[in-house]
Amino acid sequence: xxxxxxxxxxxxxxxxxxxxxxxxxxxxxxxxxxxxxxxxxxxxxxxxxxxxxxxxxxxxxxxxxxxxxxxxxxxxxxxxxxxxxxxxxxxxxxxxxxxxxxxxxxxxxxxxxxxxxxxxxxxxxxxxxxxxxxxxxxxxxxxxxxxxxxxxxxxxxxxxxxxxxxxxxxxxxxxxxxxxxxxxxxxxxxxxxxxxxxxxxxxxxxxxxxxxxxxxxxxxxxxxxxxxxxxxxxxxxxxxxxxxxxxxxxxxxxxxxxxxxxxxxxxxxxxxxxxxxxxxxxxxxxxxxxxxxxxxxxxxxxxxxxxxxxxxxxxxxxxxxxxxxxxxxxxxxxxxxxxxxxxxxxxxxxxxxxxxxxxxxxxxxxxxxxxxxxxxxxxxxxxxxxxxxxxxxxxxxxxxxxxxxxxxxxxxxxxxxxxxxxxxxxxxxxxxxxxxxxxxxxxxxxxxxxxxxxxxxxxxxxxxxxxxxxxxxxxxxxxxxxxxxxxxxxxxxxx
Ligand SMILES: [Zn+2]
Numbered sequence: 366x367x368x369x370x371x372x373x374x375x376x377x378x379x380x381x382x383x384x385x386x387x388x389x390x391x392x393x394x395x396x397x398x399x400x401x402x403x404x405x406x407x408x409x410x411x412x413x414x415x416x417x418x419x420x421x422x423x424x425x426x427x428x429x430x431x432x433x434x435x436x437x438x439x440x441x442x443x444x445x446x447x448x449x450x451x452x453x454x455x456x457x458x459x460x461x462x463x464x465x466x467x468x469x470x471x472x473x474x475x476x477x478x479x480x481x482x483x484x485x486x487x488x489x490x491x492x493x494x495x496x497x498x499x500x501x502x503x504x505x506x507x508x509x510x511x512x513x514x515x516x517x518x519x520x521x522x523x524x525x526x527x528x529x530x531x532x533x534x535x536x537x538x539x540x541x542x543x544x545x546x547x548x549x550x551x552x553x554x555x556x557x558x559x560x561x562x563x564x565x566x567x568x569x570x571x572x573x574x575x576x577x578x579x580x581x582x583x584x585x586x587x588x589x590x591x592x593x594x595x596x597x598x599x600x601x602x603x604x605x606x607x608x609x610x611x612x613x614x615x616x617x618x619x620x621x622x623x624x625x626x627x628x629x630x631x632x633x634x635x636x637x638x639x640x641x642x643x644x645x646x647x648x649x650x651x652x653x654x655x656x657x658x659x660x661x662x663x664x665x666x667x668x669x670x671x672x673x674x675x676x677x678x679x680x681x682x683x684x685x686x687x688x689x690x691x692x693x694x695x696x697x698x699x700x701x702x703x704x705x706x707x708x709x710x711x712x713x714x715x716x717x718x719x720x721x722x723x724x725x726x727x728x729x730x731x732x733x734x735x736x737x738x739x740x741x742x743x744x745x746x747x748x749x750x751x752x753x754x755x756x757x758x759x760x761x762x763x764x765x766x767x768x769x770x771x772x773x774x775x776x777x778x779x780x781x782x783x784x785x786x787x788x789x790x791x792x793x794x795x796x797x798x799x800x801x802x803x804x805x806x807x808x809x810x811x812x813x814x815x816x817x818x819x820x821x822x823x824x825x826x827x828x829x830x831x832x833x834x835x836x837x838x839x840x841x842x843x844x845x846x847x848x849x850x851x852x853x854x855x856x857x858x859x860x
Pocket of ligand 1: 366367702706724725728
């Protein structure tokens with residue numbers, strides 16, 4: 366994500382503390398395929414992956430193979446019926462397992478079409494199938510619920526609500542960091558990726574859009590249309606986008622024939638035209654530095670909201686309208702930032718939330734590099750300013766790879782982390798730095814990777830052990846000297 370330079374959101378309804386309900390649900394006679402004992406004694410899947418920042422996010426005991434989501438959308442801020450079908454493979458013999466699910470009104474849960482018991486506790490939906498699931502078995506969980514498209518939570522960085530974001534005539538999603546669970550029952554951790562099929566039924570005058578490609582668009586009785594989208598590639602829950610509104614689709618072609626399709630509220634097509642037209646050039650510029658664009662398409666979803674931040678939802682970045690209605694320099698920074706994330710954060714996913722510096726640091730690095738070359742602030746001057754504040758940020762928010770604040774999205778993860786990459790580039794030189802970046806992106810394309818992986822990849826690509834150089838930058842209590850800039854100094858820490 367990146368914070369809008371121009372926008373600020375007003376106060377919004379904040380979702381009340383998660384309701385804890387208990388429900389015993391029954392379905393048709395069990396057809397669960399497994400027998401107890403096969404593949405080991407069935408035990409509960411872990412409630413979370415033990416992430417240092419969000420320990421209960423994600424779930425143990427299975428991997429999701431595909432989400433199929435069905436939304437019977439009605440009108441902005443109006444509850445509607447929803448269904449999620451989750452196809453998964455058990456990685457252990459399971460007596461029960463969890464999904465991450467918050468808000469909304471739960472109706473039924475079935476496993477392989479049969480009886481399941483479902484209990485909600487906090488943000489966990491604990492599912493006990495009628496009979497255990499053997500290790501290696503493919504199973505299907507079907508969850509029906511009434512979705513609450515006003516469900517959102519607030520982050521303490523004062524600019525950010527996340528979850529469902531109502532617009533004047535529809536909705537957009539802002540799932541980062543862990544708000545996908547408010548949209549659908551999910552394995553809601555950035556390291557967990559699966560393809561998603563979206564079926565969205567909406568009034569025919571509106572347009573529905575989601576990550577990936579449009580598969581079909583079928584008229585339905587009652588003046589409605591059913592849109593089906595497929596994400597094409599696996600996607601982390603935090604990067605899911607689904608929007609409904611009076612959008613115009615604007616198509617163009619980017620570098621290497623990449624289709625670019627923007628979805629723009631009708632009234633904003635003209636006013637945002639000039640800056641949206643910069644995407645092909647930005648794609649070209651990034652392609653020269655980072656190598657092939659990692660997905661089959663891209664586009665900008667212009668958010669008709671007072672959202673204070675943009676988001677790198679996969680193949681379709683959400684950019685608030687205000688970000689495209691100000692100065693060219695600000696618009697370019699926001700656009701290049703989210704486009705860079707398609708490589709860093711989307712294609713190469715985060716292993717844990719403590720690795721956020723790899724995603725935001727890179728997005729900020731290329732955002733500032735591009736801006737410096739296109740009439741914006743000098744990259745070096747911005748990095749010098751970040752250097753001065755770096756010890757204070759270390760003190761307040763934790764070292765770049767070791768956040769200490771539950772609210773992750775602090776300046777250390779942005780300019781503070783771009784500064785680590787700047788230091789690395791100063792240390793190894795531009796050619797070796799580009800080699801490192803390309804090695805990272807090609808090695809971990811479509812996979813999750815973390816800080817240790819980056820240090821290892823950098824060392825291998827540069828042909829020298831960079832751990833002694835990078836570790837103090839990433840984990841140390843004090844910001845090291847900046848290579849080639851002996852005159853750069855940090856401001857003494859306050860408080
Ligand atoms: Zn970002």
